[in-house]
Amino acid sequence: MNTIKKSFILTIASLCLYLSSQGQTINWATMQNTRHIGSVFGGYDYGFNYGIAYGYHLKSKLPIVIMASHAQPAGEKVFDDFKTKAGVVVRVYEVNNFQFAARVQGIFRRFENQYVTMLNFGSDLSATAGYYKPSWFVAGEFGFDKAIVTNFQHTNAFRENFPDVKDGWYQPATGGNFYYGIQTGYSFGANDITLNAGKVIQQDFRTDPTIPFYIQVGYNRRF
Amino acid sequence: MALATLTFQSCDEELDIHTPGNLVPPAVNEDSSLPSIKVNNVQLHAEAFGNPNDPMVVVLHGGPGADYRYLINCKALANDGYRVVFYDQRGAGLSQRFPGTTYTMQLLYDDLDAVIAHYRSSPDQKVFLLGHSWGAMLATAYINQNLDAVAGAILCEPGGFKWGDVEDYIERSRDFKYLSEALNDAVFSDQFITGKDDDHAVLDYKFDLWAAADETTDSPTGNEGKLPHWRSGAVTFDAYIRLAERTRPDWTTHLSQYTTKVLFVYSENNKAYGIAHAQKVSSAYPNADLFETLDAGHDMLTFQTGWNNTYPAIRNYLGNLK
Secondary structure (H helix, E strand, O other), X not given: OOHHHXXXXXXXXXXXXXXXXXXXXXXXXXXXXXXXXXXXXXXXXXXXXXXXXXXXXXXXXXXXXXXXXXXXXXXXXXXXXEEEEXXXXXXXXXXXXXXXXXXXXXXXXXXXOOOEEEEEEEEEEXXXXXXXXXXXXXXXXEEEEEEEEEEEEEOHHHHHHOOOOOOEEEOOOOEEEEEEEEEEEEEXXXXXXXXXXXXXXXXXXXXXXXXXXXXXXXXXXXX | OHHHHHHXXXXXXXXXXXXXXXXXXXXXXXXXXXXXEEEOOEEEEEEEEOOOOOOEEEEEOOOOOOOHHHHHXXXXXXXXXXXXXXXOXXXXXXXXXXXXXXXXXXXXXXXXXXXXXXXOOXXXXXXXXXXXXXXXXXXXXXXXXXXXXXXXXXXXXXXXXXXXXXXXXXXXXXXXXXXXXXXXXHHHHHHOOOOOOOOHHHHHHHHHHHHHOOOOOOOOOOOOOOOOXXXXXXXXXXXXXXXXXXXXXXXXXXXXXXXXXEEEEEEOOOOOOHHHHHHHHHOOOOOEEEEEEOOOOOOXXXXXXXXXXXXXXXXXXXXXXX
16 A cells, blocks of 8 residues: 555544435334434544434335435535435345345435546445344345446536546446445334444455545434 | 436446546647657656756656655756756656556666667766656666766755654655644545556556645645646555555665765754754765745745745756856
8 A cells, every 4th residue: 555545544543434325224123113314423434424314114014114315525615516316225034133125225426526527326335144133233234336327518628638528428438346345233112323334345346545434423313 | 226327327438547638637658739758668658948058957756656746946047058858757757657566666767777878969068857746866876876977966854864864764755644634635546446456557647646635735745835747656656655654765875985075955844854953864965055944835946935045056056057
């Protein structure tokens, strides 16, 4: 790992509890009488992020939660970058206190710097398997974030260097990252405190992104 | 997601991030209209200016992985009676790309040998090196191995000639503030674009976005603005940094024998450098003439004030050794 990346990681690791955007984390053992879940979260996920989420627990035999989240990275410019997700998580199997769930989400995200604005439509597919009790849980998670199609719009500053850059929609997929790690949490009353942490690796399973980990702290209010 | 995908598939042109020419310019081996030379089994983006018989000044760009576009002011030396040679180092700028595992320092020395040989008009034609940042480190590493090869050198703010000094400088020069827009801009794009280690076009583009975070005017290096460039060499940058971290090079082992005066340039506005670091680094040469460029930062050869303040010192130095 080169010196520059090392500096990055040390810097970010020291602040890793602040902001993130993995989204809503659910303690399945507390969902029986829950209809709505409101969440706030923060930590590190491709940058320092903070966000809100909402989940609606359907009245169905199989536990299904429809969820949406919006995360905002830190920085002086507030809305130039963001990640919005919407989808569904299903608890597909339960045996004793072990529960298995699958989550499918669509993503819409934006990135802007002095050179380019990127708009991306993507997907996030993940599965969790863990042990859930009314007052705590621990689970493993594995997921794949795919940047399916991305629009690039470059600025004059970029065109000063490369006038022939091509703006427009780029496909096939411009990016993909796997992530895997743990979820854990503590539940008390109608509240959950959750922690997600793990590793991120590019879709070739060899190449790391600039910062190859994520960590998020979240708070849920169930009602 | 399916609807979005179908919608965009119906657009007129499918653009692929892997294709050179879309997000990054093609390299010389992908575009034959670009000026290049083929030496040492590599096609290098290269140009030369001035009388081919005049003393040669070979300009070595920074990075590693940058290109010579930001040093083009040095072309003015052609009007002072020098043959000025520019080239993008292998894997950098518009020069040919290679797998990251192939890059070694010896290859860079051999490439420089080959560039000199290509442009040399006679065996006794004097050759000077003008290196900026990493280019000044490369120049010194080359001199350390080839003590009789060059008639003099202009070294502009090399990070160091021993890897420990380079690490110290890098740490001082990287000032990403916690939770800042610059730090966010450097990493948030990782979820939009990913590339394997041989996806040079993708990796070079991402590197440009990452490097943009370092071009802010509040950087401790005193940069006046964005450096003009054609294309970053992400793989070569990573390869040489990893190589250096693994081998911790010392490029000063024979420098005590190089008694020719060198011009060592540092800048007033680069707060990460300063006279202490300049004295420490330049002390490896027994005969180094320190020059502080006023009112300029690390990019002292690019923007007008820095160039106007540095060029006379370069011209005087070369004139005394010509």
